[in-house]
Amino acid sequence: MVDLDASALTTTELNRKLRELAAQGTEHIHILNPQARHNIAVGLLDTCSITIEGSVGYYAASLMDGPQVTINGNAGWALGENLMKGKVVLTRNAGASLASSMRGGEVFVAGNAGARAGIGMKGGSLVIGGDAGFMTGFMMQRGTIIIGGDVGEGVGDSMYEGTIYVGGEIGSLGSDAKIEEASESELIQVWETMERHGIHDRKKFTKIVSAKKLYHFDSLERLEKRAV
Amino acid sequence: MVLGSSHIWATHHIEDIHAKAELGRYRIRGFSTFQKVTHFDDLVFLSTGLTRFPLEGYKEKCNTQVVLGARYASEPLVIDTPIYVTGMSYGALSRNAKVALGKAASLVGTATCTGDGGMLQDERDASNKLIYQVLPSRYGFDPHHLMGANAAEIVVGQGAKPGTGGLLMGVKVADNIAEMRELPLGIDQRSPTRHPDWLGPDDLSIKIEQIREATEGRLPISVKLGACRVADDVKLAAKAGADTIVIDSMVAGTGASAEILLDHSGIPTVPAIVQAREALRELGLYGQVSLVASGGIRNGADVAKALALGADAVAIGIAALIALNCNKEIPGTNFEDEIGVKAGYCNRCHTGLCPVGIATQDPVLEARLDPDEGAERVANFINSMTMELALLTRSLGKGDVRSLEPEDMAALTIEASAMAQIPLAGTNKVFGM
Numbered sequence: 333m334v335d336l337d338a339s340a341l342t343t344t345e346l347n348r349k350l351r352e353l354a355a356q357g358t359e360h361i362h363i364l365n366p367q368a369r370h371n372i373a374v375g376l377l378d379t380c381s382i383t384i385e386g387s388v389g390y391y392a393a394s395l396m397d398g399p400q401v402t403i404n405g406n407a408g409w410a411l412g413e414n415l416m417k418g419k420v421v422l423t424r425n426a427g428a429s430l431a432s433s434m435r436g437g438e439v440f441v442a443g444n445a446g447a448r449a450g451i452g453m454k455g456g457s458l459v460i461g462g463d464a465g466f467m468t469g470f471m472m473q474r475g476t477i478i479i480g481g482d483v484g485e486g487v488g489d490s491m492y493e494g495t496i497y498v499g500g501e502i503g504s505l506g507s508d509a510k511i512e513e514a515s516e517s518e519l520i521q522v523w524e525t526m527e528r529h530g531i532h533d534r535k536k537f538t539k540i541v542s543a544k545k546l547y548h549f550d551s552l553e554r555l556e557k558r559a560v
Numbered sequence: 561m562v563l564g565s566s567h568i569w570a571t572h573h574i575e576d577i578h579a580k581a582e583l584g585r586y587r588i589r590g591f592s593t594f595q596k597v598t599h600f601d602d603l604v605f606l607s608t609g610l611t612r613f614p615l616e617g618y619k620e621k622c623n624t625q626v627v628l629g630a631r632y633a634s635e636p637l638v639i640d641t642p643i644y645v646t647g648m649s650y651g652a653l654s655r656n657a658k659v660a661l662g663k664a665a666s667l668v669g670t671a672t673c674t675g676d677g678g679m680l681q682d683e684r685d686a687s688n689k690l691i692y693q694v695l696p697s698r699y700g701f702d703p704h705h706l707m708g709a710n711a712a713e714i715v716v717g718q719g720a721k722p723g724t725g726g727l728l729m730g731v732k733v734a735d736n737i738a739e740m741r742e743l744p745l746g747i748d749q750r751s752p753t754r755h756p757d758w759l760g761p762d763d764l765s766i767k768i769e770q771i772r773e774a775t776e777g778r779l780p781i782s783v784k785l786g787a788c789r790v791a792d793d794v795k796l797a798a799k800a801g802a803d804t805i806v807i808d809s810m811v812a813g814t815g816a817s818a819e820i821l822l823d824h825s826g827i828p829t830v831p832a833i834v835q836a837r838e839a840l841r842e843l844g845l846y847g848q849v850s851l852v853a854s855g856g857i858r859n860g861a862d863v864a865k866a867l868a869l870g871a872d873a874v875a876i877g878i879a880a881l882i883a884l885n886c887n888k889e890i891p892g893t894n895f896e897d898e899i900g901v902k903a904g905y906c907n908r909c910h911t912g913l914c915p916v917g918i919a920t921q922d923p924v925l926e927a928r929l930d931p932d933e934g935a936e937r938v939a940n941f942i943n944s945m946t947m948e949l950a951l952l953t954r955s956l957g958k959g960d961v962r963s964l965e966p967e968d969m970a971a972l973t974i975e976a977s978a979m980a981q982i983p984l985a986g987t988n989k990v991f992g993m
């Protein structure tokens with residue numbers, strides 16, 4: 333295990349150090365005093381395990397492929413953005429655009445998330461213990477979002493595929509999103525996922541999927557039709 | 561008078577209403593605007609006479625190499641000609657077209673750019689210098705590809721469709737395209753226009769910092785803007801930390817756009833360059849932030865005029881496609897049968913029916929484009945333009961394309977004078993000042 337005092341390093345130095353340590357196969361890296369700075373733990377492509385003691389700014393643990401990052405604090409916008417593989421755990425609340433465009437791996441936020449959580453999500457699993465804000469799952473393409481608490485307005489707007497489960501109240505459905513009955517096995521999977529994160533309240537989750545009415549233009553010109 | 565002579569109810573308006581009365585939605589097409597706008601043809605060069613003397617036009621040394629993005633990047637983009645191939649998506653274009661463009665750019669020592677839908681490995685392999693786009697859709701976005709690129713380009717907007725995202729009709733969302741984009745097969749893909757992770761210019765500066773962190777400060781980072789409120793947008797992009805600003809005008813090409821946007825939004829290339837230059841000058845960043853112009857670059861004169869107005873380089877789209885045989889009848893094609901119009905009149909890239917294998921995902925059509933032969937044609941074309949540029953530069957008595965300046969030109973129309981901020985030919989008057 334290696335301790336890094338972020339306050340003694342610039343963000344660039346810190347990220348360089350993380351990259352070096354991960355490449356050397358360091359098992360665990362412990363970051364102290366992150367000072368809520370932006371862009372901490374960006375672009376790490378080797379597997380490693382990192383714990384950050386304190387809150388982080390925008391884009392923490394983003395553009396990653398492999399690492400396991402735990403943040404004991406709050407996070408700003410775009411935590412876990414474009415995650416390919418690996419895991420991000422946040423013990424408190426996340427800002428907007430949580431896990432935006434994530435393509436794989438797992439992001440777990442114990443507290444609440446701001447607007448646009450899981451926006452443009454392309455795969456993997458996003459789990460929010462508390463509430464999520466408006467436009468959650470906007471234009472989501474694939475993957476699963478589980479929200480333990482309530483979700484705001486416009487959930488699942490223009491989603492293509494993927495599934496959103498909501499444990500609490502739904503502000504409103506976005507365009508082309510619809511509620512579908514969750515099967516027993518799906519509910520068990522959701523409960524088990526929550527239990528892995530220490531949430532044992534077996535709620536009746538609401539399942540939201542795409543109504544698929546916006547997949548195609550309603551009409552085509554003669555030549556466009558010829559092509560189909 | 562017959563109806564055909566009305567300017568208000570011109571025949572294309574009548575056709576348009578008939579089509580929409582059937583269709584019930586906005587119309588979509590490829591290529592670029594039909595509006596008649598002030599363009600480079602409205603400017604001319606004032607070559608040497610007795611006040612200054614020329615360089616030998618055909619051979620004397622003339623530098624055409626330019627460096628883009630040296631503001632912060634430790635490895636700026638060095639290209640041997642100030643002309644590079646713009647971002648055109650694999651999806652809008654076929655694999656053979658993307659590979660041909662990559663090879664062509666490598667042959668002439670310049671760069672090419674990915675486009676929406678992510679990076680094709682074959683394109684990376686073909687391109688010595690590859691710009692990797694960061695688009696609102698983030699289709700196929702992969703940090704490995706970003707780190708392996710030679711530059712990154714954050715797309716805020718496109719001149720052909722400012723304020724909207726990518727558009728790809730279902731016929732082109734074929735197996736491989738759908739898989740790369742992680743979308744359902746065959747959907748009419750209408751991509752997001754807002755980035756998922758940032759909204760305003762203050763967030764953009766953090767996004768730029770993120771990309772810089774991920775690439776260890778090596779890559780130049782450009783911001784591509786559709787030319788609308790150019791002065792403000794350029795200032796905000798520069799302040800957000802862009803190394804390069806790409807200003808893409810209303811005449812810029814597209815694989816598919818709503819026709820109404822093509823014709824009715826954005827401003828032309830000439831005033832866009834001038835406004836961008838002046839905005840950077842106001843910030844004291846002209847010369848530090850590189851400026852790239854795109855939209856309607858067709859020959860070496862257009863390049864020279866763009867540079868003289870203040871651009872450091874230009875990017876070409878449609879011109880490169882034409883060099884690949886767009887709108888040309890070749891053995892095996894029959895434009896009228898296959899895409900419904902004669903060669904020379906085609907703007908139907910969005911249908912996926914491209915007879916010459918460029919803007920299609922149909923393997924039979926794609927096979928009509930040989931990537932090596934195509935690369936050679938595009939390389940020849942870029943070389944020709946570079947030679948034309950050097951010829952004009954020498955005729956102006958200059959040995960470096962970077963020395964071209966507004967004073968080298970005159971405007972042929974009052975509009976061009978006002979938009980380019982240079983005197984009307986035969987007068988000392990700059991209109992609109």
Ligand SMILES: Cc1cc2nc3c(=O)[nH]c(=O)nc-3n(C[C@H](O)[C@H](O)[C@H](O)COP(=O)(O)O)c2cc1C
Pocket residue numbers: 591592646647648649652653674675676677693715718719726784808811812813814815816854855856857875876877878879909919
């Ligand atoms: C077939 C085609 C596909 C395009 N795809 C993209 C794209 O994916 N991303 C983008 O930023 N611009 C795209 N563009 C716009 C070009 O990058 C560029 O702005 C434009 O082509 C420049 O104008 P020109 O074609 O007149 O040279 C595309 C253009 C064409 C013709």
Ligand code: SF4
Pocket residue numbers: 590591881885886887888906907908909910913914915916917918919
């Ligand atoms: S020939 Fe092909 S590339 Fe050219 S305009 Fe027609 S469809 Fe587009």
